[in-house]
Amino acid sequence: MLAHSLVHTYELSIPIFVSIWLAEFEVIRVAGMEFAVTQASLGVIVTAGYGLFGLGALPGGIVADRVGSRRLIGACLFGMGGSFLLLGLAPGLVAVALALLVWGAAASVYHPAGLTLISKGVTVRGTGFAYHGAAGNLGIGLGPLITAILLLVFDWSTVAMLLAVPALVAGVYAVRAEFDETAAVDADDSTVDARAGSGVESVRAFFAESKRLFVGAFAVVFLITMCSGLYYRSVLTFLPSLLSTFPGFEPIPLAALLPGVDPSAGRTLNPERYFYAGLLLVGVLGQYTGGKLSDRLPSEYGIAGVFAALTVLALAFLPVAEMGLRPLLVFGALFGVTLFMAQPIYQATIADYTPVGTRGLSYGYTYLGVFGIGALGGVIAGTILTYADPGTLFLALAGIAAAATGLSVLLVRRRATGA
Known part of the structure; x- marks a missing residue:
């Protein structure tokens, strides 16, 4: 839970920095060439780091099956802390891109390692996913909020270095912690089969296990998670800068709120950053609700319902924004809850459709789709x-959400027919 919260603290603090980089940098200089800084060019830079966050999940899942989760989680925490130290020292956007690549590589191993640990070490799996997801959303919401608050006092480089400290401290704890990583395996005989060994042992075994995964319903789940990742990243990457264009989100001079602040310093409170953080923070309720639902009803029905709702919410976002700040605040809370309900449900679905021995591999593929x-x-x-x-x-x-809904209906029909 601690590692999950920090992974998403860093992940979702990056869009806060994006809105600053758009204003601070004018060109990107690479090999003697110059490129204008636009939302498109910054999107490429951020996607490089986020992409590695997903691409590294597959090898991370393979390693998790072989060496266990604890070591990988410790390495993840140290790597993320180091990457944000590098980010704070970055003199330009090329160095920013390199720091984000380091973060992506370090963070990529977390989800296959952490989810494998829960699926094999926690007997009440759905509830475990719920608490784990809620912890992630605390990081998702509090990370950007803390970042926004720190930016009232410090420049973005200093804030990045301050954010590195919690991961380094947590890394020390992670490498010292001791626990049984397979405590739930014997208790859950339904997930143990002939392939519940210790993961893939060779390239041939990797391709064989991958083929077994994708000839079944896991292939449909993978496509659903890919749609989930595209929706998630598309809506969140530029949300702070998009919100800043809406009525009611005009910057407020800090001197008007706090006596003693020098007006000439030009520091402002940016409402869109706090709306963004709040939208993410209420996702804690979505994660918890989704996890609990996966213990009480077939996960296929839950996934279909969530993505159908996300289809409607995407179409309603701008019309509600035009109605004013108060309706948008209520809508944002609903949007934040719904956006994060899907994650614990499809995580539990994956555990239902995959064997214990290659659980890390299956979650590796999942987060290749979600974040890669x-x-x-x-x-x-x-x-x-x-x-x-x-x-x-x-x-x-x-x-995108409508496509995920259609794929989820395929799983519902498969369950209904017992195929």
Whole structure:
């Protein structure tokens, strides 16, 4: 839970920095060439780090099956802390891109390692996923909130270095912790089969186990998680900068709120950063609710319902925003809860459809789809916002969610027919 909260603290603090980088940097210099800083070009930079966050999940899952979760989680924490130290020292956007790549590589191993640990070490699995997801959402919400508060006092480079400290401290704890990583395996005989060994042992075994995964329902679940990742990254990467264009989100001079602040310093309170953090923070309720639902009803029905709701919410976002700040606050809370309900449900579904011995591999593929392929959402959103308009972006989001709904219906029908 601690590691999960920190992974998402860093992940979702990056969009806060994106809105600053758009204003601070004008060009990107690479090999003697210059590129203008736009939402599209920044989308490419951020996608590089987010993409590695997902691409590294597959090898991370393989290693988790072989060496266990505790070592990988410790390495993840140290790597993330080091990457944000590098980010704080970055003199330009090329160095920012390199720091984000280091963060992506370090963070990529967390989800296959952490989810494998829960699926094999916790007997009440759905509840375990619920608490784990809630911890992640505390990081998702509090990370950007703490970042925004620190930015009232420090520049973004200093804030990045301050954010590195918790991961380094948590890394020390992680490598010293001791626990039984397979405490739930004997208690859950339904998930143990002939392939419940210690993971893939060779390239041939990797391809054989991968083939076994993708000839079944896992292939449909993988496509659903890919859609989830595209939706998630597309809506969140530029949300703070998008919100800043809405009525009611004008910057407020800090001197008008706090006596003694020098007006000439030009420091402002940016409401969109706090709305963004609040939207993410209420996702704790969504994670918890989704996890509990997966213990009480077939997960296939839950996934279908959540993505159908996300389709409607994407189409309603801009019309509600035009109604004013108060309706948008209520809508944002509903959107935040729904956005994060899907995650614990599909995590439990994956555990139902995969053997214990390659659970890390299956979660590796899952987060390759969610955060690897899903990272393209940053490029999609940045390109649409640069060359089209927000209405086009939310229409694209609705299409992605509708596709996930259709795929979820396939799982529902499969369950109903017992195929």
